[in-house]
Amino acid sequence: MTIIQVLFCVFFPAVAIWAAERFRAARFLGPVTLCYVAGVLAANVPGVRLSADTAMSVSEAAVPLAIPLLLFSTDVREWPRLARSLLISFALACVAAVVSAGLVGWFFRDRTDEWWKIAGMLVGVYVGGTANMAAIGRVLEARSETFILLNAADLAAGGAYLIFLLTFAQRLLLRFMRPFTAAPHHEAFEHPGERLGAWTRHHLREMGLGFALSALIVAVAIGMTLAAFGKLEAGPALLGITTLGIVASLSKRIRALAGVYELGEYVLLVFCVAMGSLADARLLSGGSVMLALFVVLVMGLAIVIHVALSALLRIDVDSTLICSTATIYGPAQIGPVAAALKNRSIVGPGLTLGLAGIALGNYLGLATAWGLRWLAGG
Template sequence: MSGPLQVLALVGFPALALLAARHVKQVAWLGPVVVCYAFGILLGNVPGVVLSERLSLSVSEAAVPLAIPLLLFSTDVRRWWRLARSTLLSFVLACGSAMAGSALVGLMVRERSDEWWKMSGMLVGVYTGGTANMNAIGLALRVREETLILLNTADIVVGAVYLLFLVTVAQRIALKFLPPFPTATGWDDAPEQVRTALFPRRQVGGMVLALLLAAVLVGLSVGASQVVLGGLEPPVVLLVLTSASLAASFHPAVRHLPSYALGDYALLVFCVAVGTLADASRLGEASLFVFAFCAAVVGVSVGLHFALAALFRIDADTALITSTATIFGPPFIGPVARALRNRELVVSGLTTGLMGYAVGTYLGLGVAWLLRP
């Protein structure tokens, strides 16, 4: 396959996946992320189709740094401190539980894989923030492509099981040991970027500005690494980029740019590109271990979070919505809040989900470096 055609497939397919998710029930049920990964794996393993591994790797390494600022521009840091005390506390406990759970499971299975500490750090990133954080940490730690795709796939499957639990019996079980949700005051507005699945035409100009600003911040972060350290160090680049993006979000003009959907699109491009790097013959060798690792981390992290919520007397709905915010991120807040029959949770859930995007990379890299043999 020629270079331009390969780039077109990597960058263009997510648009088809998003469009199909709106009109095809099966695609909507699977989700664009799963479809993009599946397409990438299929494209990379079709007999007779020769792809440039370097080109796919370049696209994947460019997509995540662009996604980080685009996702963080909409963060309103000042709002964090206006959340109810119980919401902030539950969010902190959920993050701490994810860190402890990932570290504990990693230490227990450290003899099974030389990348166990990297996997622990990546799972901290995704279970405090989101897919962008996990993949950013994976790129920063130079994790193998097979591990990256397996961990993303395991996260999707394990996450689906936990989501089913959240929208069915979770509230009834949680109320057996947590107090009920009290009446609280919430905000009436939710970030428009979070609710936007596709790109409205009226927002194209704002998206172009957001993309240009994101590219500038990426360039500055790379330049800072080159000047200070004399070379390109991915962990430094990503930490500087995250900090710069959060700093930019303090400006109202930046915060109101329609950047969130564009950042989500960049993640889908990453999914396709990484999928093409996955050798199907090698995926089966380690898949069971990675799936078990991921499931164990979720089980320990969620169990510890709810045990701490009971200790601090956090209500059931707040514990469930902050668990959703950290495990899944903002897109799933609405469905879970609806299942809990509690509209007041929507905005606080969205905000803590965005907070997770902001801190996930820091926490994940921190845990990985602490565990590094």
């Protein structure tokens, strides 16, 4: 049964991707939602008992491998080249995520013992992505059901906000923010991992090299942690993996590896299936309302603070919305939102900032969590 469970986690993402490419309903839900739901359904099939230890092992292996794969496509040397308005708005979005998570977390501190962990995990997801939230939760030793509930609430809240971004967000914000003006800095930076999505024999070799390099980075980070502390410490290991991934991305040869970013996304889908399979229907019925409110308040307040500060500093609408997309959703939704804004010139910078968010999410999330715990005297 363990082998079947592992095979299900590894291969169902391929089914989800195939379905999303061919069926409108599946495309609307997206592979991430399909994988998460599939895991939940598998965990609640009558007469079937899945191993929680197996699911946790798969998820704990997936996240460290995914982070370098997602980072290989970025180049930190490009960040200063972005337009000033984009850099400022991106920084404001990061600050807004930290401030909103801190305020909401402090408000909920008497309602759950994991309030500071949840705040840090939400900073991770609203600066970087799901991989950051999972990694931070692992470092902070948050309960697995906490992540499951947070992820479910984030999917619901994020879906609602995405509809807003794709419909009337630009028109609404133009009432009190200035419109976008093209500038030479808004050139479309190309990222091979974003540009090449075909899983062909031609790309499999480079994807294999990327996976091997990611595994090597994980091994080196773990080895350094064992040498420094005498045991495996999740925090230093995670930060080491993130840092080494950023350093590796400085190599033009590594950035040119075709399909590596998509491979990282696939590994994240494996993680989603594994985490979904940990969901027990009884857990989803208790305490979920409070955690859902926690997520909605953090996300909503972060968006309001970000937009307000951007408007105050005279940042244009398109830059504000693409930075909000980059931090809350990562690179995946940059294309659709840019299309809705009718502004192709911000696609490249948006992808760069989405990858920058993945790089920064772990640092900011852990700093927020540990800072809140310190303030509470813990």
